[in-house]
Amino acid sequence: MSSITINLPVQGVRITGLTETVPHPLDAYVAGIRTRSNPAFRAVYDAMADELTSFAFGMLSDRKTAEDVVQQAFLELVKSAHKIKGDGRALRSWLYRSVRFGCLDEYRRRSRRPEIPHEVIPDSQMPADPLADQLDPTLENALNELNKRHRTVVLLRHVVGLTPDEIATVIGSSRRATYAVLSRAEDRLRKILDGES
Amino acid sequence: MSIRFPELDQARVVVDETTRERHLVAVSAALAQRGRTTKGHGRVLALALVLVLLVPVMALAAENSVPGDLLYPVKRAVEPIVQVFDTDAPAQRRVREVEVLLERDAPDDAIVQHVQVAREVVADHLPTLSDRIDQVVHELDIRRLDRPDAEKPSSNPEDSRGPKVEPVVPVDETDSREGHSASSTTVIETSDTKRSGDRRGDG
Numbered sequence: 240m241s242s243i244t245i246n247l248p249v250q251g252v253r254i255t256g257l258t259e260t261v262p263h264p265l266d267a268y269v270a271g272i273r274t275r276s277n278p279a280f281r282a283v284y285d286a287m288a289d290e291l292t293s294f295a296f297g298m299l300s301d302r303k304t305a306e307d308v309v310q311q312a313f314l315e316l317v318k319s320a321h322k323i324k325g326d327g328r329a330l331r332s333w334l335y336r337s338v339r340f341g342c343l344d345e346y347r348r349r350s351r352r353p354e355i356p357h358e359v360i361p362d363s364q365m366p367a368d369p370l371a372d373q374l375d376p377t378l379e380n381a382l383n384e385l386n387k388r389h390r391t392v393v394l395l396r397h398v399v400g401l402t403p404d405e406i407a408t409v410i411g412s413s414r415r416a417t418y419a420v421l422s423r424a425e426d427r428l429r430k431i432l433d434g435e436s
Numbered sequence: 437m438s439i440r441f442p443e444l445d446q447a448r449v450v451v452d453e454t455t456r457e458r459h460l461v462a463v464s465a466a467l468a469q470r471g472r473t474t475k476g477h478g479r480v481l482a483l484a485l486v487l488v489l490l491v492p493v494m495a496l497a498a499e500n501s502v503p504g505d506l507l508y509p510v511k512r513a514v515e516p517i518v519q520v521f522d523t524d525a526p527a528q529r530r531v532r533e534v535e536v537l538l539e540r541d542a543p544d545d546a547i548v549q550h551v552q553v554a555r556e557v558v559a560d561h562l563p564t565l566s567d568r569i570d571q572v573v574h575e576l577d578i579r580r581l582d583r584p585d586a587e588k589p590s591s592n593p594e595d596s597r598g599p600k601v602e603p604v605v606p607v608d609e610t611d612s613r614e615g616h617s618a619s620s621t622t623v624i625e626t627s628d629t630k631r632s633g634d635r636r637g638d639g
Contacts, residue, residue, distance in 0.1 A: 275467050275470060275471070277463075277464055277467055280460075280463050280464075280467065281460055281463075284456070284459065284460060284463065285456075288451045288456065288459070289448075289449065289450050289451055292449050292451050293447055293448045293449050296447050296449050297444070297447035302449060305449075306451070306455050306459075309451075309459070310458075310459045310462055310463075313459065313462075313463050314462065314463065314466050317463060317466040317467055317470055318466075318470070374446060374447060375443075375446055377443075378443050378444070378446060378447070381443075393441070393444070394444070394447065397440065397441045397444045398444050398445075398447045398448055425440065425441075428441065429440075429441075432441075432443055
């Protein structure tokens with residue numbers, strides 16, 4: 240039995256009680272990751288690759304680059320495996336942070352070498368294609384109008400499905416600040432997509 | 437599916453098998469490379485540890501070596517470190533080496549040659565030692581003059597060598613000038629002797 244505090248997104252409401260700590264699926268592999276066991280790395284890759292690539296794809300709008308960033312995150316994990324502390328949740332947050340930093344590096348690279356934009360006919364009615372190489376231009380333009388922090392939290396919340404507390408860990412911010420940023424980012428994206436901005 | 441932002445669903449992707457294999461091969465290679473590097477680091481660390489332990493052991497073993505011994509170069513190599521803690525160490529060590537050579541019945545030529553070396557080293561250090569003694573005497577003079585009840589320094593240079601100590605004159609010599617020894621004449625009068633004298637008088 241262990242104590243857990245549930246924080247609601249309403250200011251000043253906090254419920255504290257005793258409950259079982261919910262195990263995380265990655266808990267079983269953390270020890271193997273620390274000892275650089277190949278099966279543990281394969282298992283973590285299989286469990287995380289899709290959601291990490293989705294996050295990076297949303298951030299960069301380019302699938303190949305997103306896959307490279309994810310690969311780089313796992314190579315970084317090989318280097319820093321002995322420094323990983325905590326349980327499976329901590330490992331998951333570490334991977335998201337690594338991918339986020341990889342995406343920010345890619346932004347910096349792009350700002351030094353700007354790509355020549357090509358004309359693509361927007362088609363927002365096109366169904367989602369899990370093997371698509373580029374984001375739909377309408378969505379891409381909408382995401383590009385968000386600042387990097389807003390884009391990160393929106394993708395982590397609505398593409399990957401992280402909780403606000405998990406997002407706070409990934410972006411290195413307080414829970415309250417994360418709720419505020421997420422709320423502003425969602426409002427902004429909604430307005431952009433609805434053509435209000 | 438995101439209820440609030442269904443447009444974001446297209447950002448969800450599935451990693452295809454080719455990409456997965458490519459990534460896992462890269463990770464496996466990195467893990468293997470890391471393992472080799474760790475083993476390499478382990479070897480370097482082990483070698484460094486052996487060296488760290490070996491150097492002091494060799495230095496200690498070389499401490500009693502003399503010219504001609506295998507470890508004598510080691511002794512000379514670590515001498516600058518010893519000299520940091522004891523500035524006169526080289527002179528003392530050279531003299532000791534000459535003594536050891538003699539004890540070991542070394543060839544005369546070797547001893548003579550090393551005596552020459554020892555003489556030079558000692559000659560180098562003697563002025564230093566002498567200077568140090570003079571410095572102490574000088575500091576002592578200054579300390580005395582700084583005291584409130586300090587006496588004026590004497591013009592006689594012998595007076596500045598230290599406090600004037602009254603010579604200890606044996607009682608025998610003092611009394612011998614008077615023509616008799618103290619042992620034969622000095623009687624400490626105690627109550628016992630007084631009583632025995634009384635008894636003698638009574639007898």
